Structure formats: C-alpha cells, structure tokens
Amino acid sequence: MKSGECFSFKEVNVGKGWWMADVPCPESVCDELAAVLADLFGVGVQVQDNAVRLYLSAEKAASDWKTVLEKVVENFHASLGLPWAGAVNYGFCEDADWNARWKEGFKPLRVGRRLVITPTWESYTPQAHDVVLTLDPGMAFGTGHHETTRLCLEWLEDVMATWSSAPAPSLLDVGTGSGILALAGALLGFRPVMAVDNDADAIEIAQKNQILNPKAASVQFFMGTAENVPGRFAVVVANIQAGPLMAMADVLAQKVEPGGRLGLCGLLEEQVSEVTRRYEALGFGKERHRQAGPWVLVAMRCRA
Numbered sequence: 001m002k003s004g005e006c007f008s009f010k011e012v013n014v015g016k017g018w019w020m021a022d023v024p025c026p027e028s029v030c031d032e033l034a035a036v037l038a039d040l041f042g043v044g045v046q047v048q049d050n051a052v053r054l055y056l057s058a059e060k061a062a063s064d065w066k067t068v069l070e071k072v073v074e075n076f077h078a079s080l081g082l083p084w085a086g087a088v089n090y091g092f093c094e095d096a097d098w099n100a101r102w103k104e105g106f107k108p109l110r111v112g113r114r115l116v117i118t119p120t121w122e123s124y125t126p127q128a129h130d131v132v133l134t135l136d137p138g139m140a141f142g143t144g145h146h147e148t149t150r151l152c153l154e155w156l157e158d159v160m161a162t163w164s165s166a167p168a169p170s171l172l173d174v175g176t177g178s179g180i181l182a183l184a185g186a187l188l189g190f191r192p193v194m195a196v197d198n199d200a201d202a203i204e205i206a207q208k209n210q211i212l213n214p215k216a217a218s219v220q221f222f223m224g225t226a227e228n229v230p231g232r233f234a235v236v237v238a239n240i241q242a243g244p245l246m247a248m249a250d251v252l253a254q255k256v257e258p259g260g261r262l263g264l265c266g267l268l269e270e271q272v273s274e275v276t277r278r279y280e281a282l283g284f285g286k287e288r289h290r291q292a293g294p295w296v297l298v299a300m301r302c303r304a
C-alpha cells in the first residue's frame with residue numbers, strides 16, 4: 001500500500017492507520033459540528049468547505065464508528081432544524097500519511113502581540129520580546145489554530161499585560177487539551193499555574209509538551225474536573241463549549257478568587273446570553289465579549 005492513498009474501509013486491515021470520515025454539513029455550522037465531534041470522539045478533525053473530516057482510530061471496526069457517528073450527526077442536524085442526508089463518505093489512511101498531512105498544516109503561528117506557537121518539527125528564530133511555546137499537539141485539541149484557542153491566548157496576554165499589582169496572578173486552565181493555555185500562561189508570567197482535563201490522553205500529551213518548554217516546568221497538571229484542583233485562582237480560563245460550561249458553573253465559580261477574572265470560551269454567539277446570565281447569578285459581572293468567526297470568549301469578573 002503506498003503512503004498517501006486512501007482506501008475504502010472494506011479493503012484494508014484494521015489497526016494500522018485511521019478511518020477517515022467526511023461528514024457533509026452546511027458551511028455555517030461546520031465549526032460547531034467539528035467542535036461537537038472532536039469533543040465526543042476525542043479525535044482529530046479538520047473543517048473543510050461544507051464538510052468536517054474526522055480521523056477515527058482503526059482499532060475499532062468501521063461499522064462500530066459508522067453507527068454512532070451517524071446518529072450523533074443526525075441528532076446535531078435535528079437540534080438545529082436542518083435536514084440530514086446521511087451521506088458520510090468513509091475512507092482509510094495509513095498512519096504516516098495522516099501524520100504528514102497533520103504536520104503540513106501546522107506552521108509557527110503568531111498569536112496576540114508576543115506569543116509564537118511553534119511545532120517541534122519547525123525551526124523558528126525568535127524576534128526580540130517573542131514568547132515562544134513549542135508544541136506537539138498529538139491528538140489533543142489545542143494547536144493555537146482554532147479561533148477559541150487564539151481568543152483565550154490573546155485574553156491571557158491582555159490580562160497579564162494589564163496586571164498592575166504584585167504578586168503575579170495565579171492561573172487555572174480548565175480543559176487543558178494539549179496544555180497550550182497553561183503552558184503559554186506560565187511563559188507569560190502567571191504563577192502558580194494549574195491545569196485539568198478529564199481526558200487522560202490529553203494530560204499525557206500536555207505533560208509531554210511541558211517537557212518541551214522547560215520555562216513552564218512549574219505548571220501542575222491534574223486528571224479530572226475543576227473540582228479535583230485545590231485552591232482558588234486570580235484568573236481561570238475554560239475553553240470547553242456552552243454545555244459543559246453551564247453544567248460546571250457552580251464549581252467553576254468557586255475556583256475564582258473574589259475580584260478575580262474568568263474567561264469562558266467555546267461559545268457560539270447565540271449561546272452567550274444564557275451562559276452569561278448563569279454566571280451573573282453566581283456573582284460575576286461581564287467585562288468583555290470577544291468574537292472570532294462564530295466563536296465567542298466572554299470575560300467576567302467575580303464581584304465578591
């Protein structure tokens with residue numbers, strides 16, 4: 001089998017690569033569907049024109065993925081009142097092929113004023129005042145290319161730039177994925193920095209990324225949910241989507257120090273007012289609302 005070729009899933013042995021599923025959907029909801037699928041299946045996704053491409057482990061039979069994937073996509077369309085034709089296109093790609101394609105799309109990326117996210121396989125010569133974060137995201141979410149990650153990074157940079165009092169602000173990153181926000185936070189000067197994810201694979205990847213960034217060695221990673229992290233923080237960031245942010249509101253609110261800041265991200269425009277109201281009822285006031293594409297970050301401050 002030549003690298004780069006894709007095959008119908010009936011023709012290959014499982015376990016040596018990735019099932020590739022192209023799920024057609026209206027362009028206006030591609031980002032939202034990609035986020036839902038990435039979260040549910042914990043796998044790589046690519047947003048394409050009028051479709052989302054999903055890479056699924058070949059250790060499971062394609063027919064097992066097909067049943068559950070198509071049900072999820074059908075429910076997603078139904079919840080938005082959209083028709084669903086059910087025409088998912090399946091294929092198979094070898095590991096090497098998938099990795100090469102993934103890496104091709106991941107170049108050094110400047111975010112905000114000082115941060116540069118650079119993959120391990122690219123060389124980058126820093127300019128004066130650059131804060132360089134080296135990353136190998138693996139299968140975890142968080143390369144800096146997604147709008148929600150960029151919104152969070154820019155917000156963290158702004159919070160740090162306008163922090164006037166000593167000591168440095170503490171930071172909690174809830175749903176750390178590749179560790180990108182926590183590690184960038186440590187490089188920007190937040191202390192201490194803690195991060196949590198309920199996906200063990202994400203924590204493993206985040207800890208590998210920490211080794212690539214010795215200046216972020218003090219970041220502590222926790223497996224679980226925000227409840228598993230001790231203490232309260234001057235700054236809490238959570239890039240998780242509206243559903244989990246609503247479900248964890250009581251716990252998340254308890255993690256922010258009085259007067260502290262909370263960045264809620266992964267919201268779509270139409271979800272902002274409901275999520276904002278929920279946190280206002282818990283003692284938070286809205287400071288800012290930033291948008292990139294369909295995605296919004298709501299910045300709030302704890303009043304008491």
Ligand SMILES: C[S@@+](CC[C@H](N)C(=O)[O-])C[C@H]1O[C@@H](n2cnc3c(N)ncnc32)[C@H](O)[C@@H]1O
Pocket residue numbers: 140141142143144148149152174175176177178179180181196197198199202224225226239240241244248266
């Ligand atoms: C959209 S990714 C964000 C990754 C990274 N923070 C970023 O900004 O790019 C969301 C992450 O939250 C994790 N997650 C989802 N629900 C969670 C929960 N209740 N507690 C902790 N982590 C959660 C997922 O495993 C995933 O790694």
